[in-house]
Amino acid sequence: QIAAIRRSAGDMVLNVDSDTILASDVIRKLVPKMQDAAVGAAMGQLTARNRNDSWLTRLIDMEYWLACNEERAAQARFGAVMCCCGPCVMYRRSALASLLDQYESQYFRGKPSDFGEDRHLTILMLKAGFRTEYVPSAIAATVVPNKLGPYLRQQLRWARSTFRDTLLGLRLLPNLNRFLTLDVVGQNLGPLLLALSVLTGLAQLALTGTAPWLAALMIVAMTMIRCSVVALRARQLRFLGFSLHTFINIFLLLPLKAYALCTLSNSDWLSR
Numbered sequence: 001q002i003a004a005i006r007r008s009a010g011d012m013v014l015n016v017d018s019d020t021i022l023a024s025d026v027i028r029k030l031v032p033k034m035q036d037a038a039v040g041a042a043m044g045q046l047t048a049r050n051r052n053d054s055w056l057t058r059l060i061d062m063e064y065w066l067a068c069n070e071e072r073a074a075q076a077r078f079g080a081v082m083c084c085c086g087p088c089v090m091y092r093r094s095a096l097a098s099l100l101d102q103y104e105s106q107y108f109r110g111k112p113s114d115f116g117e118d119r120h121l122t123i124l125m126l127k128a129g130f131r132t133e134y135v136p137s138a139i140a141a142t143v144v145p146n147k148l149g150p151y152l153r154q155q156l157r158w159a160r161s162t163f164r165d166t167l168l169g170l171r172l173l174p175n176l177n178r179f180l181t182l183d184v185v186g187q188n189l190g191p192l193l194l195a196l197s198v199l200t201g202l203a204q205l206a207l208t209g210t211a212p213w214l215a216a217l218m219i220v221a222m223t224m225i226r227c228s229v230v231a232l233r234a235r236q237l238r239f240l241g242f243s244l245h246t247f248i249n250i251f252l253l254l255p256l257k258a259y260a261l262c263t264l265s266n267s268d269w270l271s272r
Contacts, residue, residue: 040130116161
């Protein structure tokens with residue numbers, strides 16, 4: 001990637017993953033957003049190219065929709081998408097050139113770190129004063145894991161990257177809209193509070209023999225409200241099925257994120 005950027009001569013650089021297929025109009029959709037010289041990067045909307053492979057790929061496709069059309073879309077209203085995803089993102093070459101030395105020398109606790117490169121490069125763009133944007137009509141279909149093992153390895157790598165670059169991104173927040181501070185705090189505090197709720201409920205069950213019905217009903221209610229709102233916005237009833245992802249989140253992803261936090265120095269790629 002770095003070699004290609006150094007050899008390129010165009011004004012814009014389009015980054016695409018090898019397992020991603022772009023819609024025919026992606027470049028036409030991204031370029032107008034880049035006409036503003038203050039914009040350093042613009043990403044498109046990701047979908048699961050192999051959505052129909054399994055129940056997991058269907059859930060991941062919905063997860064991508066939420067990440068793009070809730071999280072990134074909200075951040076883009078304030079000109080600061082916090083992670084322009086690698087499968088489909090256009091960069092301003094002059095902005096890249098000014099950041100390339102920092103980007104190439106990415107270290108964490110003295111060790112080279114080369115995963116989570118899209119999030120890291122986005123943070124560098126924001127630090128340099130460029131805006132980062134999201135274009136929902138620029139569609140890119142990428143291959144997603146179709147089994148739990150590869151999915152969890154991917155999520156472990158992403159969790160470590162998120163924790164690392166959140167520390168770097170905290171310094172940016174005072175210069176960004178207050179919503180971005182709320183967003184970053186919520187994304188990191190939310191899983192912690194959910195984990196505490198689950199642990200407290202298990203402790204109540206073990207010590208008193210009574211089930212934590214109130215906490216369970218609250219989690220169910222919040223899940224169904226979220227999925228119903230998304231189903232209404234997307235006009236697709238399939239998003240009601242995303243409620244099943246809550247079980248993966250509680251029983252698999254929360255422990256995995258705790259493990260990621262304890263092993264931040266591990267830079268293994270964990271390829272699927």
